[in-house]
Structures are given as C-alpha cells and as structure tokens.
Amino acid sequence: MTALVAVSMLVAGCDKTPADLHGLPKDAAERATQCGRAALAYTAAGGDKDAAEQKRRQDLLQKVIDATDFFSAIGLDDAKGKALLGDIKGTLAGGNWLATLNNCKAAYALGDAEPLPKLPDDPKTKPAACAAVAVAASFKDGTMDPTQLQKKVLSDPQSSYFLIAAAGQDGGLAAAQNAMASQVEWAIASGAVGPLTDACVKEYPKAAANAAVTLPADDGQAVAACSFSVGLFRELGGAEGDMAQAVQKKLEASKAIPDLDLATSPKKLIAQALDLGPPANVLKACDARFK
Template sequence: MKYGGMAALLTAALVLAGCDNTPADLHGLPKDAAERATLCGRSALAYAAAGSGKGAAEEKRRQELLQTIVDKTGFFSATGLDDEKGKALLGDIQDTLKGGNWLGTLNQCKAAYALGDPEPLPKLPTEPKEKPAACAAVAVAAAFGDGSSDLAALQKNVLMNPQSSYFLIAAANQDGGMAAAQNAMASKVEWAIASGAVGPLTDACVKEYPKAAATTAVTLPADEGQAVAACGFNAGLLGTLEGEEGAMAKAVAKKLQDGGMMPDLALAGSPKKLLEQALDLGPPANVLKACGARFK
C-alpha cells in the first residue's frame, strides 16, 4: 500500500489547534484524552490517505474531516506536544493501516464528537464468484493485522486459518479449482487491508457462510465411504502444510491407507461433489479432527 507519502503530505497540512473537549458518550473510545485524540486523529488520517484518487472534492472533504477531528479532540493540547512532534505522532499510522479497522474507529469518533453521519462501510462483492475469494482475502487481512508481517507467507498459509481455508474452498467451488481460487483471493488482499473495515467485513462473511464460524466438532457422514472421501479430500488439502495442521493431515491419510479404507467412488471421483461436501462439513482442520477421532 502506498500511503506513506500521502500521510506525510496530509500531516504537513495540519495546524496547531484544539483544547480538551471530552464527549459525554465516548462510544467505546479510550477515556484518556491523549490516547483518544491520537486514535481518532490517526483513523481520520488513514481515511484521508485512502481517499487519494477519488476526486478532488472527496479528497478535500476527507482532509477537512481530518482537520475537524484534530480540532474537536484537542489533539495538540491533549498530547502536550508541539507542532512538529504532534504531527510526527499523528502521522505514524502504519499500525493503524495494518490493523485494518480504522474506518470503524473513525465512525466511533464521529459519533462521540457529533460530526455527522457515519462513513459508509465497504460491502462484499455481489458477484457469487468473487464473494468467497473476497472473504478469504478478508481472513488473510485479519491475520495480517494480528501481527504477522509477511503478507506473502500469509497468502501461502491461508489453509492454516479455519475461516480463510473455508472461504477458499467456497471460492474453489465457484471458480472450479483451488489454483484459480487462490489467485482470486490474492487479487483482493490489498482491497481487504485498505478497506479499513476488516472486522465488519469478517462479520458479513460469516453471516454469508455460517459454517466458517463453526467451532464445534464436525459430524462426519454416517456412511463410511462418504466419510473416507471427506477425510481423504481434507487430508490432501492440508497435507502439504507444515506444523500441526500438516502433521494432522498426514496422520489421517496414513490411517486411511493403512486401514485399506475405500471412499465412495462416485463422490471421490467428482471434485465438484467433494467441494460441496467440504462446504457442508466446515473448516478443513475441524474435519480432520473428526477424522482422527473416527478412524483410529
């Protein structure tokens, strides 16, 4: 993301301003005036930076909102910093951008200081083939905000996350394959991070795909052949991973092989049916846990 230069230009335009103006209702914001002013200022700066390329009128509106929030929160008086140090503190928005939820914070600040209607939250794509890939990208963005710094590694290890792996299967079911689904997901990761609304988008994705939120044990099909097909598919899916997930997948695959267990051939021979079964069961890691318990 190319926010660094824009952020510098925007912060350079700020003027020394403001006095303490603590809202009666903080709307979930920090009680400490300096912490609150910094949080609100940085979220507004992130929003202003994200407005680049959206037209002169919109860019001006966002910069004016930034200045208004700096004034209303009494940023400089609350932090006790001079102009130069205050701008430096306000302009340090890399963690804000990485966290991916600054738009929600901005709306909290607008509500607390009575600054008008909330800014609209981004929506998931309406196109069925794009929606699950977007949700997988949102899950990757959430992991990025949790502290992982290598975005490329996160994209490669998307199967290790229960939610993103489930969304990726949903995307594969639409696109006709995992490679196409991974490419579609990768194309939307920057959009997800830059949305500033990873939290609300995650909620929207789980609402769209309730099975992605499943935390309870998966119930495998009673029919042994169908269960073996499900376990074989998910073991193959996660078998190339490192760590606990990969080890679990390899252990399940070995149990099936050593036991000479045969899958339902009609199911095992149809990638489409396997994907549909996987979506019905839930996240692959949850399925493998059920497989480990079923086939000992």
C-alpha cells in the first residue's frame, strides 16, 4: 500500500496540467506548443525594445518552456522540438498570441499579465481600428489577399458594423475603407485580437455578431434600412449577395415606398444602420419581414 501511495504521488508530481486551464487546450502537447509559440512571438515582437526588456522576454520564454514541460509534452528531440516551437507563422497571422500568452501565464502562475494594447482614443479613428480588428480576426489563415478584403469586411457582422461606424465620420464609406485598411497591420501585430474585439464590442454593444435586429414598424423606414443593406451586399457575391438580390426583389414586389427623409440622407441612413445592428443581420431581418 505504501509503495502504491508513493507511486501515485510521484505521478501526480510529474503532472503539470494546471488546475484552471484558462481556456487553453486540455491536451498537454497542444497546450505546451500553443504557449511556447505565443511566448516566442512575444519575444520576437520585442526586437525593438531595450536590452533589459529583450532579456525579460527571453527569460519569460524559458519559464514558459519549463512550466509546460515543452519537450517532454511534445515527445520530440531537441532539434525537432525547436523546429516545432519556431514555426510561429500561423501564431503571428492569428493576431492573438499576446492574449494566449497571458492565459498561459495565468494557468501556470508565471506572474502578472502582460499589458494589452488599447484602442485609439480618437473617436474618428476608433471605429476604423475596430473594423481592422474584426478583419484581422477573419484572416487567421494568414491570407492577406487585397481582393478578398472587401468581401471579408462586409460578410463579417462585426467588421461591417464598424466600417459603417467609421463611414459615419467625415469622408463616407470609401474613406472608412481606407482608414480601416491602414489599421489592419496594427491589429494583427497587436497580438491581442481577442481582447481588442471585446473592447470594441463593449464600446459598440450593437456590433455583437449575434445581435438581434428589430426593423422599424413603419414600412417606409424599414424599406430605407433594407435598401441600405442591399446596397452594401448586392454586388458582393456568395450567400450575402444572393440574399441581397432576393431582398431587393421582395422590396420591389411589396411596392412599399421608402421614407424619403431617410433615403435621401446618407448620414441618417448610417445612424439608422448603427442603431439597428450588424448589416448582415439587418439583411436577414429584411428577408424575413418582406414576403
């Protein structure tokens, strides 16, 4: 019995699975790889820092490797293990490595969380930055084909909402798209797409991807809102484009006249769109409203 107890204590002592995973994978190898790559990405991002900060990040990387028992967890030799660890292209493209690192630090009690970047204070820049964060989140596979950018922006409920919010500033939709595009690199390089997304939704609650949309009871106001969303998606192609064209036909068949005060004022249309919620969700509500 004593021997069995001793063995069980030894096994328990070797188990480095945190009591609270903080959202990290349950599998030890997957968790060690994710944490190691996040720490390596953080170390690489500190290349322009002073020597003391660079050393601090390198030391943190080693602590993460040790805490997760990286090489034992992945079951690879030194050379193959380092190759696996160093393959951080996907980690960087995902844009959320800093948030992952903080989860790892919390799970393994490695000290305080690293500071997260904040949204711009400028109210004219903030919505464009949020649109860029949403776009960065949709480019997890590392694809940055400019031809796909507009489609990704509009088809994603959150980025399309933020784009409209940016369009509400000076310059309209075209200027908003340029402002958003200029922030995408910052969003990815932040390493905190997840926390920044949370901050954006807190700033703009109606941008929540699952936000329910209730169209105005007045048909004229509803038609104006639906026509606005149709205009955004009609030429997009894919499921959203098909739905937009279907909704357009329903609007024409209904013979409902749009509220002219709304339909002739881009600023009022944008304000209405922001009050309703993500334009993709508005389009779905329009499809259900008009038969």
